[in-house]
Amino acid sequence: MLKEYFYMTKHLLFITLTLILLFNCKRKxxxxxxxxxxxxxxxxxxxxxxxxxxxxLSINSDNTVDLDYKFSFSPINEKFFLKIPDTIIKTVxxxxxxxPVTLSPGFQFVNDPAENEFDLGDAKINYMEVSxxxxxxxxxxxxxxxxxxxxTILKTDDGSGNTFTQTISVPAGSRTSxxxxxxxxxxxxxxxxxxGASGNKFNTFESIVLVNIDNAxxxxxxxxxxxxxxxxxxxxLKPAYVRGYLGQTSFTDGPTANNFTIFDQIISGxxxxxxxxxxxxxxxxxGAEVQVKMKQVISTNTATGNNVxxxxxxxxxxxxxxxxxxxxxxxxxxIYKIDYTKANxxxxxxxxxxxxxxxxxxxxxxxxxxxxxxxxxxxxFDKVIDADFHINLxxxxxxxxxxxxxxxxxxxxxxxxPVHEALISIYAENGFPFDADVQLYLLDLSNNIIDSIQISGxxxxxxxxxxxxxxxxxNSVLKYAxxxxxxxxxxxxxxxxxxxxxxxxxxxxxxIYKDYYMKLKLVTDMxxxxxxx
Amino acid sequence: xxxxxxxxxxxxxxxxxxxxxxxxxxxxxxxxxxxxRFEASTELNYGSTNLNxxxxxxxxxxxxxxxxxxxxxxxxxxxxxxxxxxxxxxIKYVNLKDTLFEKLPNYNYYIGFGSYNNISAxxxxxxxxxxxxxxxxxxxxxxxxGRSSFISxxxxxITVGLVSKDNKTSYGVSLIIGxxxxxxxxxxxxxFTHPEGTNITLDYDGTVKLSDGNSTxxxxxxxxxxxxxxxxxxxxxxxxxxTNFGFTIWSKNSxxxxxxxxxxxxxxxxxxxxxxxxxxxxxxxxxxxxQLEKKPFVTLLPTIISxxxxxxxxxxxxxxxxxxxxxxSNYFPYFNAGLVYKVNQHFWLKGTAAYGGYSGIRAxxxxxxxxxxxxxxxxxxxxxxxxxxxxxxxxxRLYLNTTF
Numbered sequence: 012m013l014k015e016y017f018y019m020t021k022h023l024l025f026i027t028l029t030l031i032l033l034f035n036c037k038r039k040x041x042x043x044x045x046x047x048x049x050x051x052x053x054x055x056x057x058x059x060x061x062x063x064x065x066x067x068l069s070i071n072s073d074n075t076v077d078l079d080y081k082f083s084f085s086p087i088n089e090k091f092f093l094k095i096p097d098t099i100i101k102t103v104x105x106x107x108x109x110x111p112v113t114l115s116p117g118f119q120f121v122n123d124p125a126e127n128e129f130d131l132g133d134a135k136i137n138y139m140e141v142s143x144x145x146x147x148x149x150x151x152x153x154x155x156x157x158x159x160x161x162x163t164i165l166k167t168d169d170g171s172g173n174t175f176t177q178t179i180s181v182p183a184g185s186r187t188s189x190x191x192x193x194x195x196x197x198x199x200x201x202x203x204x205x206x207g208a209s210g211n212k213f214n215t216f217e218s219i220v221l222v223n224i225d226n227a228x229x230x231x232x233x234x235x236x237x238x239x240x241x242x243x244x245x246x247x248l249k250p251a252y253v254r255g256y257l258g259q260t261s262f263t264d265g266p267t268a269n270n271f272t273i274f275d276q277i278i279s280g281x282x283x284x285x286x287x288x289x290x291x292x293x294x295x296x297x298g299a300e301v302q303v304k305m306k307q308v309i310s311t312n313t314a315t316g317n318n319v320x321x322x323x324x325x326x327x328x329x330x331x332x333x334x335x336x337x338x339x340x341x342x343x344x345x346i347y348k349i350d351y352t353k354a355n356x357x358x359x360x361x362x363x364x365x366x367x368x369x370x371x372x373x374x375x376x377x378x379x380x381x382x383x384x385x386x387x388x389x390x391x392f393d394k395v396i397d398a399d400f401h402i403n404l405x406x407x408x409x410x411x412x413x414x415x416x417x418x419x420x421x422x423x424x425x426x427x428x429p430v431h432e433a434l435i436s437i438y439a440e441n442g443f444p445f446d447a448d449v450q451l452y453l454l455d456l457s458n459n460i461i462d463s464i465q466i467s468g469x470x471x472x473x474x475x476x477x478x479x480x481x482x483x484x485x486n487s488v489l490k491y492a493x494x495x496x497x498x499x500x501x502x503x504x505x506x507x508x509x510x511x512x513x514x515x516x517x518x519x520x521x522x523i524y525k526d527y528y529m530k531l532k533l534v535t536d537m538x539x540x541x542x543x544x
Numbered sequence: 545x546x547x548x549x550x551x552x553x554x555x556x557x558x559x560x561x562x563x564x565x566x567x568x569x570x571x572x573x574x575x576x577x578x579x580x581r582f583e584a585s586t587e588l589n590y591g592s593t594n595l596n597x598x599x600x601x602x603x604x605x606x607x608x609x610x611x612x613x614x615x616x617x618x619x620x621x622x623x624x625x626x627x628x629x630x631x632x633x634x635i636k637y638v639n640l641k642d643t644l645f646e647k648l649p650n651y652n653y654y655i656g657f658g659s660y661n662n663i664s665a666x667x668x669x670x671x672x673x674x675x676x677x678x679x680x681x682x683x684x685x686x687x688x689x690g691r692s693s694f695i696s697x698x699x700x701x702i703t704v705g706l707v708s709k710d711n712k713t714s715y716g717v718s719l720i721i722g723x724x725x726x727x728x729x730x731x732x733x734x735x736f737t738h739p740e741g742t743n744i745t746l747d748y749d750g751t752v753k754l755s756d757g758n759s760t761x762x763x764x765x766x767x768x769x770x771x772x773x774x775x776x777x778x779x780x781x782x783x784x785x786x787t788n789f790g791f792t793i794w795s796k797n798s799x800x801x802x803x804x805x806x807x808x809x810x811x812x813x814x815x816x817x818x819x820x821x822x823x824x825x826x827x828x829x830x831x832x833x834x835q836l837e838k839k840p841f842v843t844l845l846p847t848i849i850s851x852x853x854x855x856x857x858x859x860x861x862x863x864x865x866x867x868x869x870x871x872x873s874n875y876f877p878y879f880n881a882g883l884v885y886k887v888n889q890h891f892w893l894k895g896t897a898a899y900g901g902y903s904g905i906r907a908x909x910x911x912x913x914x915x916x917x918x919x920x921x922x923x924x925x926x927x928x929x930x931x932x933x934x935x936x937x938x939x940x941r942l943y944l945n946t947t948f
Contacts, residue, residue: 040606040607041606042602042603042604042605042606042607042609043607043608043609044608044609044610044614044676045611046675046676046677046678047677047678047679047680047681048678048679048680049678049679049680049683049737049740049741050679050737050741050744050809051741051742051743051744051809051810051811052811052812053811053812053813053814054810054811054812054813054814055813055814055815055816057816061815061816436740436741438742532742532810532811533811534740534741534742534811535741536680536741538678
């Protein structure tokens, strides 16, 4: 970033420096000289919008600010539900003739309807829409003429009313050297009626195999020594939707560490919240009853190593989720809401732990009461069970040495003009009701802190009234000198760490209003080397 | 290329003294009766009114410009400083038998090619100080940066022309191929650095003209095109020459600004200190600078006008003098005066004192050779610059002329 600080100065210098462009020959060394620059560099106005994500801020009618944060996770997803195993169908077709018989061109010598059943355990599915899947086929023919093999799965639909059917040409073969044809057909987007030929079954699809002699071929002689062998394999079938009875299953998710980003820049200090309003919504999008047990929720601050398990009546107890309703083009989930308050839980301690990891451990069971829907369960595989963790925090708190850390990449490289030493001044106009200290740390190439920069002064809190509301901002100046030695470290590593430590100015909870701001201007007085290659 | 020039400068300084100025000062003794003539000349010339050679060489060829030589340069600026570099070369084929026009039987035709590369600047003491010392010394005061100019231009020309059989009059028309122009003309630029450096205000009035920024500005890169005229005439033992009178239209991705504005810079505005990116910072910084319109513009060529007396080849000693001016090049009118000495039938020497161009007062030396169908000359325009540490320029011009 320092490179850009010098932009204005460089513009003036450009005029002189471009003189050198005249000479295209390689120069023995760079042209360089030292200058002293005294200049403002950057300015900015920090508001609450800059400190926190807009998406989680909520402004109230009295201009106070709430932090609305939703932490969502899907503890139970499609991987726990119905899986369609790969299904292999092998058939050998022979001829019942002891003496050779001549088949004329176009003669159909195989017409074989069949029912095939998926092994789905105790689930009884009568309808399925396929997301992805394929049919792998392999045909070996000993017929001494070209044949045509047609495979049809009845009661299927590609969405346009077409049944799945495919025809393959198989070259002429012999007993000693059968013709072999193999390949793959995609099932993506097909729906399957799984009630079989009678319409009363489940998990069953009906297919038919037809084999003909080529119409344009020659008469061919066959006997009981000739055969045609067909293998069909339905593989990697992933449903998008199923209907029927989903069966009884139980599953466990976790313990799973979920990233919790709301406080990820805070590395130390304490935050005492005036109030918290937190609830969890469990949303069941499955057309079947589900029982859920939240075994644990643990707030973890990895910087401090502190863990705070959530204590609440919902933890460890079974929660019954009703089945969702399928409206045809939308699903109405059943929702179960759990409220956490200071009174019924330790939720304030969970939040004030300033966690960056939230660990969850959940158990669930499907259809605990069995097939009570008479086979009318349903499941959309892209939407199963969600858990939304809503946090509503009025920004009214006591901050005590609350330290926010930001690593800053300065983008210093070999093309940058090296700064020998600098005196940096920060002019602050603070309209927030808290003090802020600033600290800078230098890093080595391995990102370890190896030195710091001494900063004189701090950003003083704004003047507040008896209600601790800001009545006027306060100006402060921070100065820090960067010696040549420390500047060398910065020039080498190009990264620094900026820590800002906040302390509210009262022992009572301080309310943050939307119009609070802090203006900052950075002015530099530095000696740098103009270096032109 | 620099090595070649440096070697030639050194060798010739031992032989004749050196530094060169223009092709015109070459003496062309005698006229043969050839059928065609080839001429080639090249010139490298740099100088300054306040920068000494050590400073210039470090600026151009690399090295640390220390405080001592910066101080010397600063102290030598009175009203304005001036700096310039020229690298030119020309080749010309003259058909001495044929003519293009039947109605002009006394004129032969010629075809030429030339390349002109010029960087020049005039600057105030405050501008020099701001660039080489920084603005800190102007805390709580104004630095007067205006009435300064910087021009960098490079172009080639292809010429077709007529030259009289007596070689006293010539006309040429040239297609101009513009490679590069970067022109900054600050009519006013008063920069005030506020106490503690909290603000910098700039009262600015200036013009910026830039050719295609994507072009490398290299040979025949065609960022612009134009027309040029050349003319020379001998009359009453004097010769006047006008070279590169014309214009260039810069239309390919050219940028232009003519702005008068009061700037108050108190830092580059950034939206969110915690999320600032270098791209945002650079974008916002550029937004502060004068807005450049993408539009074509026309510039006049840096026309060279010269006037000199003609040498009588028979005289052993005779005076010589010359006046030269180059427009739009931060060029101060140049004049020289001195003596030509005929050493023998084949060899001449010239010594002159000169002032103007990009340097101050200096001595010049030249040596010329003529034998059968071959003529050559070498000139130095700044002998003092070669031998004196505090010299303020250098240069060399080589000339070669053969006839068949």
